[in-house]
Amino acid sequence: MSEARRRPIAGGAGGATEAARLTTLPREATSMGPIARLLEDERVLGFLLLVPTVVLLGLFIAYPFVKGVWLSLTSATVGNPGQFLGLSNYIKIWNDSIFQRAAYNTFVYTAIATVGKLTLGMWLALLLNRHFRGKRLVRASMLLPFIVPTVLSTFAWKWMFDPTFSVLNWTLYHFGFIQTRIGWLTDPAMALGSVIVVNIWRGMPFYAITLLAGLQTVNPELHEAAALDGATAWQRFWRITWPLLLPVTMVVTLFSVIQTFADFQLVYVLTGGGPANATHLFATYAYQIGINTGLLGEGAAVSLAMFPMLFIIVVIQLWYIRRVEGA
Amino acid sequence: MDAEGLNRRKFMTISGAAAAATVGLEGILAARQAPAHAQGTKLHLLRWNDFVPAADEVLLKQMPEASKALGAEVTLERINANDLQARITAAISSGSGPDIIHVLKNWPHLYEKSLVDVSDVAEATGKAQGGFYPAMTELCKVGSSWRAVPHAIVGGQIAYRKSLFEEVGAKEFPKTWQQYREVGTKLKAKGYPIGQTAGHTFGDAPVFWYSFMWAFGGKEVEKDGRTVALNSKETVESVKFAVGFWKDACDEGGLAWDDSNNNRAFLSGTISATINGASIYVESLRNKDKYKTEKGALMHTDILHAPNPAGPAGVFHLHAPFSHAVMGYSKNQKLAKDFLRWLHGKEQFEPWFVAQKGFSVGSTTDWEKHKMWDLDPVMLPYRTAARAFRLYGYAGPPGRAASEAESKYIITDMYAKAIQGMKPEDSVKWAESELKKIYT
Incomplete structure (x- = not known):
């Protein structure tokens, strides 16, 4: 019970009533149940408030992760818990050419898509930060790729990339840019690029809207002062906007890298990992092994192979964010 | 005995449970x-x-x-x-x-x-x-x-355009892969290639490429289900043939087709033949006026079905x-x-x-x-289609290893890689090494 509540209030109108009320306070305190008294202890209360979060994290994050690690060390198949194998699954996938291809694809996919999303997202955010007629409408419509369910929008892209009926090919052909059809998803050299384009299209609004929010926190007076000092638009961006936006950019990039690295549905819908494994990512290959073949242990190993790589990326980014914030 | 007079326990005891x-x-x-x-x-x-x-x-x-x-x-x-x-x-x-x-x-x-x-x-x-x-x-x-209790088989046969085949002189469907390639070459020259997927797709890709390999005498493993037997003269010949077949007779966009691409291509008149369940024909019957040939005839009147052509080893189907x-x-x-x-x-x-x-x-x-x-x-070829039914993992049992090989699209990719330019011998070696990791 706080000191303020115990302190007697002297004098003033209604002093007698107040005094009577106060005399009851010690009795309230003594009548507190053991639970209430326990909750008065901040350490206990803090622990209890944390319990739901810890339980949720344990159930939905820690348990699946630990279970996944365990599965990857066993010969588990669907309906069969299997036996402990140690690192055999990891050794097997390490020598698997399809896994090697999937690992290469995942890095290329993540790197190019992240740079693409960041560049275009920043550009879009800078444009949308200006005042123009219909700004709200444009801002809202910009979110569409992000709002529409990925499977749905990816099917639309699949149609646009259709080897026979591609609207892109039709347009390019009718404007005289091409003479033969482009195999957007059928040509292995094109397929990964096409899939990356769809990822950039889908992920760019996330960058744009977050960076736009960051841009709006930048004090316009800084830009005005710089402009008066003769700074060019590029200098103002590089010397003012970019440094101030860097912490937000790093956080957005961190989330995006994690999501892109573990992407599944986009590739699954567009190519299923083909042609000839040209677009397989860790997630699609893990699904193929774990679900289609029923080799849960090996599938978990493919899936967890992402972990150390993601871990390193995340640690570097978090370290950098901390450094930037501390500067 | 009057059932209405029974209580539930008696009913269970006497009639149902006992009978069942x-x-x-x-x-x-x-x-x-x-x-x-x-x-x-x-x-x-x-x-x-x-x-x-x-x-x-x-x-x-x-x-x-x-x-x-x-x-x-x-x-x-x-x-x-x-x-x-x-x-x-x-x-x-x-x-x-x-x-x-x-x-x-x-x-x-x-x-x-x-x-x-x-x-x-x-x-x-x-x-x-x-x-x-x-x-x-x-x-x-x-x-x-x-x-499991077997229920049904969705048969795979080649759906083809009767009029287009007749235009290039094929009064009946080719009996061998060589004849099919020759007819397909003429059809492709006229702008109506054969349409086939070599992509990562659930049905049509394995259905076509496994059957193709078997027709030439190729096989994944020996009867023991462990000894990989893919790298044979027969398999290499089949891959070499596939490369030429693809270039001469097929729609080259098929490398990443899914199971519906060939249906759409066929029904819109851009390909002349494709391996299929009878879905193309069924769809053309379901929407008769929607699908027409380039001459304005109803598409369903121009569709016929035929089993796979024969290779040196015979005719096989993966249904x-x-x-x-x-x-x-x-x-x-x-x-x-x-x-x-x-x-x-x-x-x-x-x-x-x-x-x-x-x-x-x-x-x-x-x-x-x-x-x-x-x-x-038109549906008659499906009547006996299941007689030529062969399974993944041939000549071994259709077990988990066969499933892994199939779900990794190793046989399909063996052909796809060669079609994309890898030497047939190298693509077979690649597939062999992948199969060895699975079977041994």
């Missing part, structure tokens, strides 16, 4: 009473969304009949075929889910330990209907026990087999088996089979003789 336990469905029917299961017992059947909606409608109508016959509520859930394995994996891992699941391909081997022995149902069904095709027995019988499995976690295993006995019985299977119009054929040989085949001569 001793003589199965025959007992149920003879007793003219629904067998008693615990009140509110439900049986959950999970199947794919059939490509022939009329057949699903037959099933939906049969569910209340089954409920009445079995004294339990039977429900049918349908999902996309591509999602079945994810559902099975989740159901087995959690130990709960549908009592009966529609299993495709060689899944009875994959999930063997989680499926109930249904030998009694399968053997009785096979015996009553002329015997299962050998491939269906191999797929559903794991060791000495049946882990799409469908079976029903009772899940090991089900609390209603007895009821589930009774239901399957009922569903696979001639009386119930027939309306479903007729509704399929040949898209799916029976898993037993008796259905080749059904009068349904007199209705549409």
Whole structure:
């Protein structure tokens, strides 16, 4: 019970009533149940408030992760818990050419898509930060790729990339840019690029809207002062906007890298990992092994192979964010 | 005995339980009473969304009949075929889910330990209907026990445009792959190539490329199921032939086609032939006025079907087999088996089979003789399609290793890599090394 509540209030109108009320306070305190008294202890209360979060994290994050690690060390198949194998699954996938291809694809996919999303997202955010007629409408419509369910929008892209009926090919052909059809998803050299384009299209609004929010926190007076000092638009961006936006950019990039690295549905819908494994990512290959073949242990190993790589990326980014914030 | 005068316990003891336990469905029917299961017992059947909606409608109508016959509520859930394995994996891992699941391909081997022995149902069904095709027995019988009851086979045949083939001088469908390539070359020159996928797609890619490899004498493994036998003269020849066939006769955009691309291409008139279940023809019948040839004729009048051409080793087909499995976690295993006995019985299977119009054929040989085949001569090649049915993993058993090889698209990619420019010998070596990691 706080000191303020115990302190007697002297004098003033209604002093007698107040005094009577106060005399009851010690009795309230003594009548507190053991639970209430326990909750008065901040350490206990803090622990209890944390319990739901810890339980949720344990159930939905820690348990699946630990279970996944365990599965990857066993010969588990669907309906069969299997036996402990140690690192055999990891050794097997390490020598698997399809896994090697999937690992290469995942890095290329993540790197190019992240740079693409960041560049275009920043550009879009800078444009949308200006005042123009219909700004709200444009801002809202910009979110569409992000709002529409990925499977749905990816099917639309699949149609646009259709080897026979591609609207892109039709347009390019009718404007005289091409003479033969482009195999957007059928040509292995094109397929990964096409899939990356769809990822950039889908992920760019996330960058744009977050960076736009960051841009709006930048004090316009800084830009005005710089402009008066003769700074060019590029200098103002590089010397003012970019440094101030860097912490937000790093956080957005961190989330995006994690999501892109573990992407599944986009590739699954567009190519299923083909042609000839040209677009397989860790997630699609893990699904193929774990679900289609029923080799849960090996599938978990493919899936967890992402972990150390993601871990390193995340640690570097978090370290950098901390450094930037501390500067 | 007046049934109304019985209490529930007596009813269970005397009529239903006894009848069902001793003589199965025959007992149920003879007793003219629904067998008693615990009140509110439900049986959950999970199947794919059939490509022939009329057949699903037959099933939906049969569910209340089954409920009445079995004294339990039977429900049918349908999902996309591509999602079945994810559902099975989740159901087995959690130990709960549908009592009966529609299993495709060689899944009875994959999930063997989680499926109930249904030998009694399968053997009785096979015996009553002329015997299962050998491939269906191999797929559903794991060791000495049946882990699923074969239901039907979606046959794969080549759908082709009669008028286009005639225009290039082919009065009948080519008998050999060499003839097919020659005809296809002429067709491609006219702007109507053969359409075929070499992509990572569920049905058409393995259906075509496994059959192609077998026709040339190639095989994954020896009979022991362990010795990889892919890198042979026959396989290399088949890959070399495929490269030329693709360049000369095929639509080169097919490298990443899914199972619907060839349907769309065929129905829009951009390809002249493709391997397929009868879905192209069925769709052209369903929307007759929508699909027309370049001369304005109704497309369905210009479609014919033919089996694969012969290679040096013969004619083979990898079809799409469908079976029903009772899940090991089900609390209603007895009821589930009774239901399957009922569903696979001639009386119930027939309306479903007729509704399929040949898209799916029976898993037993008796259905080749059904009068349904007199209705549409275009569908006739499907009648005996299952006779040339060969399985993944040939010449070994269609077990988990065969499944892994198939789900990794190793055979399909062996051809796809060569088509993309890899030396045929190298693509075969690559596939061989991948198979060795799986089989040994």
